[in-house]
Amino acid sequence: MFGRYLAKRLPYMMLVLFGISLLIFFLARVMPGDPARLALGPEATQEQVQALRHRLGLDQPLYTQYYVFVKGLLKGELGMSLVTKRDVSKDLIQRLPATLELVAVAMTIAILGGIPLGMLSALHKDRTIDQLSRVFAFAGVSFPRFWIGIMFQIGIAYTLGLLPITGRISGDPPAHMTGLYLLDSVLTRDLAAFMDSFKHMVLPAVTLSLSPLAQITRLIRASMIEELRKDYTIVSRTIGMPENLNIYKYMLKNAFTATLTVIGLLVGWLIGNAFIVEQVFSWPGMARYGVNSVLRNDFNAVVGVTLVIGVGYVFINFIVDLLYGYLDPRIRLKK
């Protein structure tokens, strides 16, 4: 059964991946605007522009360009960055862990904060704590990320001096294993590096997590209120099952399943907003590289970042889908 579900999802995923490559190629090559001219700036001569167009293969027919583009992709080649003059794939591999770490920590904060907060609100529906979490939820989704990040920098980092203002680490990074500083410093038992990178992580991760945290809180609250009305809760309450068992065993499991449905969306949201948060906190990740590539008209780099994110996002959704199908057999049977 599960295998059949997998066999159905896989071709669909391939189709979406193919579509992403087409969409990005379309954006990169067909839209008005000449990447070579953009990269060289208005002072470049027509000959210089032509030469770069030729080197980038932009003077070839579109289908040839697409063929070359996809052939490169399958080999993991994303072309050369026009700014760093290095392979875009090398640039990305170097910066990817920083972004992954940031997004993962933010997601963890959102889940570990949102689930208890949502449950608390549901159990105390319409009371003070519920009202407070409601206000927090509205604020959480309405804050401009860049602005709340700056406010944290002014208040907590600068005025109170509690945490560093920008960057990922002040001292030496831990010995390279995964590139995730927190994990690497744990693996190498480097306490100094751990504390250092942890302090740097707090503000960017919290800034990034506020909106997903708010969304998970509301979602869990709604789903818990629904569950509390259901027969099994009422029955187990009447037959005198301990209330804590009800909440923790049954409701928590439902809460996790409910969260899983939005994880895919939230991951996409986090990656998108990492572009803003990394910029505010000078976080040396892939998203910041992406923004700078856009600002400097570094075409291959922009395409590379988008592709990596698109493909990664598709895979994450695929895994979430599988996990969800595994947890909730009804989904598997329906499709």
Add this chain to the structure above:
Amino acid sequence: MEQVLRRKEKGNLARAFYRFKKNPLSLIGLGIILTMVLIAIFAPFIAPYPGDAGGAVHFKEMFQSPSWKHSFGTDEVGRDVLSRIIFGSRISLTLGIVVLSVAVGVGIPLGLFAGYFGGKVETVIMRITDIFLSIPPLVLALVVTAVLERNLQNSMFAIAFTWWPWYARLAYGQTLSKKEEDFVEVSESLGASRLYIIFGEILPNMTSPLLVKITLDMGYAILAGAALGFLGLGAQPPTPEWGTLVSLGRIHLPKMWWLSTFSGLAIFVTVLGFNLLGDGLRDFFDVEVD
């Protein structure tokens, strides 16, 4: 019969209003948005220094902290920050309206066609929608701004480009559930044209979820526009766009804190207003929107 129906409708409406009024937060949201709209319309009359909206320069007054004369202080060339923020409301509200008009105008018909016709039409439209949705919106918007000149119009286009698939999905889902209903079948058997059924029968029956989603999305589109502005990929100085103002003010932090703080606050309050109102409308119409 008709009278009974009308009375019932009135009863529903009264109940809906009751639900809306019971939620004081949605009234606050409505208040915020009405205020913002009035500020935007009457900006030249409200702003204490309307001339400061553009590229004016008063070097004698630069970097003044908030005072009676300049309640939000002045910026690096001495312009009144409050006046610039007041004019910025025009940009953000316009951006929201333009982005959503395009997104709704493109997404809704596509979703309606996909849902109503099914078959190949459905496959093609919905697979394209899926592909657009498989790249996080802000990332896709960045790529679009990368290939275009950086200005306000193009940032609106970039955001709209990522926004229509959500409306296609909404209309598609609604159409699937509505097309089996009696009123569609009746129209069909009376010989109404397909276009009439789609736009005259099905579309009017999805106005409530649509209205809720548009209200909520106004806030999110404004946020997205401000984010592009902040990253330097949207409106360019001296346009007093809120995100751009935050970004320009950031250079002078932490000493000139008022530059970034107030413009960010303006974004926050506006987005909050749309969120509160959207939430109230959701209760009012009693619909679920993802």
